[in-house]
Amino acid sequence: MNKISDFFDERRRTKHKRIKEKNDKLRAKGKTPLKKGWGKMVNTGTGGINHDPSTRVFDVAQQQKNISEEHEIKERRSGDVKRK
Secondary structure: OHHHHHHHHHHHHHHHHHHHHHHHHHHHOOOOOOOOOOOOOOOOOOOOOOOOHHHOOOOHHHHHHHHHHHHHHHHHHHOOOOOO
16 A cells, blocks of 8 residues: 555656746746646526526526516617607
8 A cells, every 4th residue: 555655655756847847938038937727717697507497597488588678668768769
């Protein structure tokens, strides 16, 4: 078991050394090394994928109706469209 842990430790150290050398080269050129990761989370409003889908409130048709109603109200206020 000791040999396996030594193997993984050595692999981790070599990767760390390789990244460190790359970052040093970038800093010598005056650039900032990238910090790789997930980035910023985006709120889609649908909730998490682990939640029960039956409790999720996400009705595309209703959202489209709301948008069209808002658009219609804006047109009425501007005087572009006559009332029906």
